[in-house]
Amino acid sequence: MFSDIEFDQRHIWHPYTSMIQPLPCYPVSSAQNVSLYLQDGTELVDGMSSWWAAIHGYNHPKLNQAASQQLTKMAHVMFGGITHQPATELCRRLIEITEPELETVFLADSGSVAVEVAMKMALQYWQSKGERRHQFLALRHGYHGDTFGAMSVCDPQNSMHSLYQGFLPQNLFADGMDIPFSGEWQEGAMEHFSRLMERHQQEIAAVILEPIVQGAGGMRFYHPEYLKGIRQLCDKYQILMITDEIATGFGRTGKLFACQHAGISPDIQCVGKALTGGYMTFSAVMTTRNVANVISQGEAGCFMHGPTFMANPLACAVACASLDLLAENHWQSQVAQIADALEQGLRPLEDSPYVHQVRVLGAIGVVEVVKPINMASLQKFFVARGVWIRPFGKLIYLMPPYIIQPAQLSLLIDAIRHAVSRPDILFG
CATH class of the missing domain: 3.90.1150.10 (Aspartate Aminotransferase, domain 1)
Incomplete structure (x- = not known):
């Protein structure tokens, strides 16, 4: 035995x-x-x-209470054709605390799934507009998760996913981001990124990045001016911007969301990890009204994704309690x-x-x-x-x-x- x-x-x-x-x-x-x-x-x-x-921390009485109270009502119901108060309350709260441009919320299963959802949204957005944009522009040293789409926007040489090269979709990667968070900004620091965007502007569906902090790819902290410059380039070439705030969201960098260091707002934002205070797997993808409307006006008439455990009531209830604690503490x-x-x-x-x-x-x-x-x-x-x-x-x-x-x-x-x-x- x-x-x-x-x-x-x-x-x-x-x-x-x-x-x-x-x-x-x-x-x-x-x-x-x-x-x-x-x-x-x-x-x-x-x-x-x-x-x-x-x-x-662990075994927090308020998070425990939120979970136990929700258990007496319902642990789970499908989200297709059904809604419930924990989900509407959580989405209301997320919309209140994020940038005003982010008006819609998709509740997902995990951080990696949130990235998959965000990438699918970007692809379907351009499909709805009648443009075949099928590539993503990501950053060297970036990390976005372990699922197939997420792996394709992780650093292809320096990440743990280099074993899968040849099987993953081929995306674009920008060098640089070498000026540290508190370093002196240098003119020309965006040159490589700018050239890539200009050259591939008709193929890029979205830029995807971890704002300010590149986590599992090396714990690198880069200058906020990079984010400002990337937002400006995305606007110039009408390319979507996806921010992966799964590790940085909910205060970890000293701002509620890391994008706030640069004063910018993305078109699509992923949050997770601390969303439930670490109690259970859960994530959310937030978008602008424009992204939601364009997707919904396309051939499919809706976004083509619907997980079994989408908007799980237990997770929603605990996430609401976690947001309460964040403010109270x-x-x-x-x-x-x-x-x-x-x-x-x-x-x-x-x-x-x-x-x-x-x-x-x-x-x-x-x-x-x-x-x-x-x-x-x-x-x-x-x-x-x-x-x-x-x-x-x-x-x-x-x-x-x-x-x-x-x-x-x-x-x-x-x-x-x-x-x-x-x-x-x-x-x-």
């Missing part, structure tokens, strides 16, 4: 993990506030927000305090010979080391110090829950500080 861990290693796939030589897997029995509790009683302060979603001050602590705690690590660069923006802190880390040894080191930090590539980063307290954040920062002084643990 296999133990749970042995069974897990033999039979269960984990993200980006070998089935032959799996990385160590730590059994969690419960989660509370900003901590994960292992089966042996070990407490780990979570610096990841469960891949950037659990902004209110004064997320701006929470994120600002986290940013200050990350800056003070991580910035000195740039003096280490093993550190290439430290980057901080909002509630995101990144330490990029000089070569790829040894995941197994570094993960074991962090667990021994009572923290949960999941590095990748050359990056050790923090995106903690907004409710984290100073002492808990210090524990995370101290663990990173000690790790970068130990090349034997960093690099194995």
